[in-house]
Amino acid sequence: MDPSPEFCCLVCAIDLGTTLSGYAYADKRDYQYDPLNITVPNWIDPSSFTITKKTPTTLLLDKDRRFVAFGYEAKTTYDELEKKGKNVEYIFIPQFDFMFQDTLEMDMKIRDSTGTREILAIKVLTHAIKYFRKLMLNTINRKRLDVKETNIKWVLTFPAIWPDRVKQLMIEAAELAGIPKIKLTMAFESEVASIYCSRLPISGFVDRDNFGIHQIGQKFLVLDAADSTVDITVHEVANSRTLKVLEKARVLDCGDFCVDNYFKDILTDVVTSDVIEAFRLNHTNEYNNFMQEFQNKKRTTNTTKQTWVSMRMPESLPKVFEKLKNKSFKEELTDSKYCKSIKWDGDYLCISPALFEHFFVSARTSISDYVWDMLENPHMDGTDTIIMIGGFSGTPILQTYMKNRFSACRIVIPNDPELAVLKGGVLFGYNSYMMSERKAKYWYGIASVTKFNPKFHDNEKKNKDLCCDIFDICVQRGSILTVYEGHFKGPYETNRDDQNEMDLEIYVSDSDTPPMYVTDEKCHYLGSLTVDLPKNSKRNTRGVFVNFTFGGKEFFVRARINSNKVVMTGTFNFLENEP
Template sequence: MAASSDFYSLVCAIDFGTTFSGYAYSPKVEYQYDPLNITVPKWEDALPSNLISYKTPTTLLLDKDKNFVAFGFEAEYTYAELAEEEKNEDYFYIQRFKMFLYDTLRKQQRLTKDTTIKDITGKKEVKAIDVFKHAIEYFRKQMLKKIDMKGLGVQEANIRWVLTVPAIWTDAAKQFMIAAAEGAGISKSKLTLALEPEAASIYCNSLPLSKFEDGSGLGGFQVGQKYLVLDAGGGTVDITVHEVKEDKTLKELEKASGGDWGGNYVDYKFKKFLTSLVTSEVMEIFRLRHTGEYIELFQDFENIKRKTDTTQQSRVTMRMPGSLRELYETIRKTPLKKAIEESKNRESIKWEGDKLRFTIAFYEDFFSSACAGIICHVHDLLDKPKVKGTNMILMVGGFSESPILQTRIKQAFRDCKVVIPNDPSLAVLKGAVNFGHNPCVISERIAKYWYGIASFQKFNPKVHSSEKKKGDLCCDIFDICVRRGAIFKLHNSQIKGPYETNQDDQKEMDFEIYVSDSDKPPKYVTDEESYYLGTLRVELPKTEKGKKHAVFLRFIFGGTELHVQATNNVNEEVTITMFDFLDKHSDKKKGGIR
């Protein structure tokens, strides 16, 4: 959804990462003179020892009544204190909740306004939409405080808000974020969704050479330049390929794709190793009894993962809580040191005092699966006909800060120029601000799915399955509205219809929308790779007796979301609406237009 064209004086972007989140802003008047003059507030007040961070952990703390308590660093420290005092039982502590949406959709589970997320204990649940609402509202209030403190003289009604979402997210996930933003007090008319790799691409295109890690970056894309954007975040890796057009806008060459090879997968491998070392029983008790130290343990690993350059040292060392070792020795009745000496990893690890040391090879193995998944996928993309000639890879996102990932990508793609901005974790956030100022900079996108309406056709025994016969008709037809891989310029549309009513006095028509990611055009909405997306309801005016309605649908693509216009044949009134992707139906609907 593009924000309305109404007057705005400031753009504020909120970037939800799986691990870290942040916000940034830019007044319209400053953008016109310098698009790089973007303010990213610091979080030093929430950090110890005068440390500074431009992002805060994607962590939410709610009280027993599910009311907001804290977000980010403050949520982590507050919960750790509660845990140490054994007062945390009634609180909801929820981390890395963005990945929950990806997992839900990847499993093709229905995402509704009643979908729930479990807290850190795994025993308590809260509505997912409320979690995102609280988080968005937190950043909205931070922005309003900043306006007041800085004396920017901006009214909230004149703010254009931008929310970042992965390009691989479905329409349902996008609508979910819009609904959460509305619940947080952001009007739909003031909201724009920015696709993360696109935002990073926009930002990096405007950077001078000095803003890249090795001093040799893009310096502004040339017309005809093709480049791959590798947005490696905490949860997912989001990849798109762009080409610069004559008018300096960007054209998508291949539909956005990716997978769950982000930095969290490295965390998972580390946690799996640690659990195998101390046993799952000890790890679970440690998590419940020493929650604060459990959280800090994985915070420490996160910092090491992002910064450790294994070419500059012989071993990797990290701090370990003494309570974990004590717990192990109490429960297992044996010294941990002895257990390590008898394990298969005895040559690769040492646990001395509060330090755990890995050999370089052992530590790098935590990254192997994630790096392999990324590299394999990029190879497949670069082999596609439309992408041929792409010789540049732009690395952004928090996981792209990892020296190990950077090295693996450079080694795997020696024929490509790999460029990394100085602040890869902020590229999406800053680019989202620029996108808010100029949403038309991405002029062509590619449809990721087949979109279709559940419909009827006259039954033909040579073409249709007998199982689908209903009277003289064949039901469950996947009536294709949008073809997968179709290229859409901004605001392009496609018309389908007419669709006629079944009854003279019909007051509305329901169109059941299905999508499919199959290689071939789907035949039925019940095909294995087809799933129900949502329902479009069109209200109909009164007609003369004996006269039926007919409706034409116009699917509008090219933006970050799918829109639709419905036109009836009675008064030719145009209804602009969005699909309801978040209804409570959990099963596929079957049949056709009603």
Template sequence: MSRDQDPSSSSFLVVAIDFGTTFSGYAFQFRHDYESDGIRSIFANTSWVADGGNGLMSWKTPTTLLLNTDDSFNSFGYEAEEVYQELIENDEHHDYHYFRRFKMMLHDKMIMDRNVTIEDSGGRKYPARSVFQHSIAYLKDHFFKTIEDRALGLEPEDITWVLTAGIPSKNLQLALEPEAASLFCKYIPTEKQTNEDGQNIKLVPFCAGTRYMILDLGGGTGDVTVHEVIDENTLKELNVASGGAWGGTNVDRAYMELLISIFGEDVIKRFKTERRTDMLEFQRDFEMKKRTIRDRMGQNIRPVVISIPACLSEYVREMKGWSLENAISNSEYADKIKLKPGNKFAFARELMETLFQTTKEQIVQHVREILDNQDSENRISAILMVGGFSTSNIIVDAIKEAFPDLRVVVPPEPGLAVVKGAVLYGHAPLTIASRVCKYTYGVAVYDTFKEGVHPPEKRLETKTEVLCKDIFNKFIEAGQSVSVNSSVNKTYDVTEPNAPMALNIFATTEKNPAFTTDEKCEMLGSITIQPPEGGWKKDAKIKVSMKFGGTEFEVHATDEQSPQTVYSTQFDFLTFNSRTQSTLV
């Protein structure tokens, strides 16, 4: 979105919604506070509290949704978890739809359509759009309840929303998470500024020319991007955004595997099935404890004490004939776990640290691969760590130890860096000079069939010629750096004088695909270019212009003979249930 179209210029308030894999939340700031205080006056709702008496508080609330039997909204976050567990205990849950960490189900999808589904806890498929709409609507309504006591009389047009959907488009901005994090950290001092005599003057944010990596570690995933500071308000993306499923939830899974090795899979399965409320409290207890675990570079060397639910102790005795003390002594961890009064396990800290080992190694390996692929002119000097999992000292210290020559910067409250950065983006969008394409984009076209070159199955005979169908006509290539708001133009002949021109767009990870039917090619959507009144001119050629590099995809079509005439285009990324034939040659 250009600055001329910036809806925040007339808004009194910017609200950003961070819809995460495991946790979600929002932050907001009034324009007058932004102009006078910068980041200091951004309010993030950090009062999300779980019931149950364990005192669990978090910066955000779990990305968990519960829908009623008639598909209407029931609850979200901690409340959804607790209501659903109560329904299970009363055996009333069967017709409800419960979605937990559902965003992760879409992680590996390169493309999605409007009919994409995700499964609820019962394995039933449900429209993903409805799940996201209910969830975002909850966060939006929660914000209004938070602010209504101020009786400000705000109108919808007074608010700019960032990083969300279900908001009127004229009031909506989209910001990419790494860029929002970079914008937030623009206000965080990270470098020493010196005078002409080489004396330190003050700490300042990243200076022009600095190249740094953004390591965004959340609950479900880790994402990596490399930026270069061009000037105070401009960044350049240096590599394709990448990542993997190595977030904090991997530690949770490792913890459950540890318990299975101690008590047995049958015991844990029964505990999960029959005592879901106790299981939820048990998981939340670990969620609190894992935040305080430190590795050998940290200061805390005391064991990690976790309460074992009485029902779990009963299952162990009933199903195994063991006491908790027997369960410990029979396991391979007899020297690393001690039983304390009140059914409590004291885990040696080094044992708990092993739960992070696999995830820690995956993160370090991925960062190293990116660094190894940087050319000498684009070497980075710092790693900026954001996201909730970046609060883990084990992970932070692992990065510092693996890359001692790089500065590792962790802003205050790293889990809120993205959402607070999104608020700042709503006030003054950061300028991105260029981005790197993750995929190769192109369209399906016909060309003259060449014997011995084109596959026989691609041969198509018409009344006047023999054509090859499904040729991938490339617009832009994976890994290519593209200036924001720059356009790539292609010219096509009109073949039907009165018919709309249908253009099917494809994407692939391959740099030079031959056909749109190649294995890794996926259809993204279609563009329909409507003919002018009276039909196309004779020998008309249509120039299709695709604008890349922004957070939105723009497509325009003009008659090459009359460039002042811009034909209407319809670009739909989410409708491609079947592949239609292209009318372009």
């Protein structure tokens, strides 16, 4: 189970996003005096010299795959290498979009920005986590904080969409980065963000409409709009004033990237895909800066108050176009179907307010439709507050649209929606019992055997008088799970006197009805549970009772041996291959 806050002097939360990442911390004395006294270090964007609270999720390695730089430093260093023609000796990963792939495995490889070199995904995650761990340790030394590394509690936040295998991969990467598992807590982004909003004063919100203190029975919806995904979660305040989850994980591919992709599609429609690809590959520095400027415009542009949106024209883009197409770039813009919406004015590419807002149409419509459908669910009756957090929630265009469509609801937006997860992660690190209940996403079961019954079992599963491959249910889908509490399941008996350990195969299913066999279509192998057994001096059959306890790392596993009632902790491995 997660280490108690009594054993930590400082909590550090790390939020690894696909495009932006950061960390926040608070030592215990500051937390006890003011829980919101949370430090989020500043970064300086070298392209604009502006101060930011997060750094790009970019990683630079040398040809031997050794760490060189992360964040703004990685981008700047790679840009300089590119200008000198030395970038071919390095591996540059501009964003971590691979983290949202359901197929992410221990041995999965990802490609660099050129698409020519590969590196293990777990190595990329390890480098990133180690980078933030070293930053935290350097900060402790620089500020002379009286904190030992062994007394730091680390919190890694993750979206609800992540399957158990991906979370386990992140845990393994954290351990390789020097963070012991006992000092690590995993936390749902939407949950910790709602905790943060519940603590904010009225001055901490846009429009000065604060969320307020949790009231027993209160229901609210958290809209966590991030880079490529949007998590929509409904919480209710339990009698103990902790939070329980009524519904969650309604995740869509309609976040920030949806707007980016629409913008790229329009550009491609104007100049063709081969020009965009040549520009991206041969002038990576300018391409990345151009897309970063678009990110900044999304966060500041309110189309109801502004005329044309101006972005600095990349110097190389017109040159690449004219070289490949043997045609004037300006004439192409003038002759295109977007001539009334896009123009080249001096050093700037100018976009009309109508077209700029149109970039958001698909994303904002999909998000609001999903929120609407969830609020229409009878179980969600009384949910009249929507909390908007995440980087995409910081865009004025999305904020205005949500307020207009859900005029009957209270739309609550913190002044720093992109930091709600980081700061909430620190609060969660000091009190992980703020979340009292969750709803199980899957059926969890153990591969077992039972006496064969021809009325119920398939003949192909028969082995002598037993039926094999039975899905023995341990956790029912949709059941309400009290965090850090569980129930024993079993016994699962030994079949040899000299047996020193027992390997139990864990399966999950998202089917509507419970699976009969572990080989059913919607049933998937999750991992194995290895339980060490005490020596059997009396040659008795020994049974193992298994307990699934859900918490910060999804679930812990404990086993009780019935022969002597010894309680032992099993090691759960999500990452091995299917047997």
